Amino acid sequence: MKITVIGTGYVGLVSGTCFSEFGHEVTCVDKDASKIKALENNIMPIYEPGLDSLVARNVEAGRLNFSTDLKTAMQDAKAIFIAVGTPSRRGDGHADLQYVFAAIEEAASYIEDYTLVVTKSTVPVGTGARIKARLSELLPAEKFDVASNPEFLREGAAIEDFMRPDRVVCGVDSERAHDVLRELYRPLYLNETPIVFTNRETAEVIKYAANAFLATKISFINEIADLCEAAGADVQEVSKGIGLDNRIGSKFLHAGPGYGGSCFPKDTRALVSTADQYGVPLKIVRSVVEVNEERKRAMAAKVIKACGGDVAGKRIAVLGLTFKPNTDDMRESPSLDIIPTLQEAGATIHAHDPKGTEEAEKLLKDVTFHNEPYSTMQDADALVILTEWNQYRALDLDRARKLMKDGILVDLRNIYAKASPDKHGFTYTGIGRGA
Structure with a gap:
C-alpha cells in the first residue's frame, strides 16, 4: 500500500521507515528542505539505534522516499499519517495543535480519491472529531475518513517497539478505515500482535x-x-x-x-x-x-548537600545529559534544571554525554563539554551521574578517584548502589538508599 507520512521527527521518521520495512511504499514529507536533503544522504536528524541502517535498506529497495512536495507524495496514497509536533501551549499546558491543522489543511487540497487521514501525533480527546468536521467543510464525505493510531515508541528502542509492539491501537468510525488500517498492520497479525480497534475518542484517551x-x-x-x-x-x-x-x-x-x-x-x-x-x-x-517538577529541584539540593552544603567554587563532573540513555533527546531532561541550579550556587560544570552533547550545547551555558568521561573528573570535587548510559556502569573507580580532588560520588540513577564505591575512596550518595 502507498502511504504518506507528514513530519520527519521522531514519530514520523521511525513510523514511516518501519512501515516501509513491512513492504509498504512510503514517502515521508517535511517542509524543512535541509532535513530532507540530509535524509536523502542517510544523515539522521535524531539518534535512534539501528535507524540509519533501516532507512538505508528501504531507500535502496525503493520503498522509502523523502520529499518536501506533499502534492506529489500524496498521489495514489491510500493513507496519510499526521506525525507533526504537538508541544505544550504556553500558559495553559494544553497541546498546541496548530501544526496538526496546518498539515490537515494542506493535505485536504490534494485529496482526489478516497484517503484515510490518520493522526499519529499525540492529540487530546476530541481532536479527531474536529479534524473530521474541518475536512467535511473541504471535501465530500466519500473522499475521506479520519482515524486515530497513537504511537507507543520508547526512545532508544523505537524500532523494536514498532516491529514487535505490545499492541496496536486504532480508533475508527467506518469499515473503510478499519480495512485500511488492518491491511497496513497485516504483518503484525501474522505475529498475533493484539490489534485494538475502538472509536477515535477512546484511542485518543488510551495514549x-x-x-x-x-x-x-x-x-x-x-x-x-x-x-x-x-x-x-x-x-x-x-x-x-x-x-x-x-x-x-x-x-x-x-x-x-x-x-x-x-x-x-x-x-x-x-x-x-x-x-x-x-x-x-x-x-x-x-x-x-507537581512531584516531578519538585523532584528535579530536589536533586540539585541533594548534590549540594553531598558536597557539604556549599558548591561555590567547586568543580563538578556530570556524566549524562539526555533524559535517558540511547537517545540524543534533551527535551525536559532533568539536567536542564539540575545543572543551572548548581551553577547558580557557584559550581563549575564539566560534562560528558555519548550522544547528547550537540543538543546540550544549545541549551546549557557555561558548561565545559568533554569527549570522554574521565577528563570531566580531572580535579573535580564531585562526580554526579545523571543518565544511566551503559558506558558509565563499569567506570574504573580507582582511576576516577585518582583524577578527582575529592571523592564525592552522587549517583542519581543508583547504578553503583551495589558496587561499594567506598572501597575505592568515594563518599557515596544514591537515591532512596537509607539502609
Whole structure:
C-alpha cells in the first residue's frame, strides 16, 4: 500500500521507515528542505539505534522516499499519517495543535480519491472529531475518513517497539478505515500482535492514559525513595519487592531524578488541561506533574548537600545529559534544571554525554563539554551521574578517584548502589538508599 507520512521527527521518521520495512511504499514529507536533503544522504536528524541502517535498506529497495512536495507524495496514497509536533501551549499546558491543522489543511487540497487521514501525533480527546468536521467543510464525505493510531515508541528502542509492539491501537468510525488500517498492520497479525480497534475518542484517551500511568509509577517510586532515605529502607529492594507482584510489574519503578523527554512532561500537562475543559479534574495526574517538577529541584539540593552544603567554587563532573540513555533527546531532561541550579550556587560544570552533547550545547551555558568521561573528573570535587548510559556502569573507580580532588560520588540513577564505591575512596550518595 502507498502511504504518506507528514513530519520527519521522531514519530514520523521511525513510523514511516518501519512501515516501509513491512513492504509498504512510503514517502515521508517535511517542509524543512535541509532535513530532507540530509535524509536523502542517510544523515539522521535524531539518534535512534539501528535507524540509519533501516532507512538505508528501504531507500535502496525503493520503498522509502523523502520529499518536501506533499502534492506529489500524496498521489495514489491510500493513507496519510499526521506525525507533526504537538508541544505544550504556553500558559495553559494544553497541546498546541496548530501544526496538526496546518498539515490537515494542506493535505485536504490534494485529496482526489478516497484517503484515510490518520493522526499519529499525540492529540487530546476530541481532536479527531474536529479534524473530521474541518475536512467535511473541504471535501465530500466519500473522499475521506479520519482515524486515530497513537504511537507507543520508547526512545532508544523505537524500532523494536514498532516491529514487535505490545499492541496496536486504532480508533475508527467506518469499515473503510478499519480495512485500511488492518491491511497496513497485516504483518503484525501474522505475529498475533493484539490489534485494538475502538472509536477515535477512546484511542485518543488510551495514549494519554498510558503515558500518565507510566509517569505516575515514576513519581510514585521517587516519593517512596524519599521515605526510604528517611526511614532506613532501600528503594531498590522495595521496587523489587512490589514489582514481582504481577498486578504491579517491575517496569518504571526505578527511582531517579524525575522523568523528562518529549512525551511524559507535555502529555501529562495536556491531559490535565483537557480534563479541566471537560470539567473532570484529574487530581492524581496533577500531583504527578507537581512531584516531578519538585523532584528535579530536589536533586540539585541533594548534590549540594553531598558536597557539604556549599558548591561555590567547586568543580563538578556530570556524566549524562539526555533524559535517558540511547537517545540524543534533551527535551525536559532533568539536567536542564539540575545543572543551572548548581551553577547558580557557584559550581563549575564539566560534562560528558555519548550522544547528547550537540543538543546540550544549545541549551546549557557555561558548561565545559568533554569527549570522554574521565577528563570531566580531572580535579573535580564531585562526580554526579545523571543518565544511566551503559558506558558509565563499569567506570574504573580507582582511576576516577585518582583524577578527582575529592571523592564525592552522587549517583542519581543508583547504578553503583551495589558496587561499594567506598572501597575505592568515594563518599557515596544514591537515591532512596537509607539502609
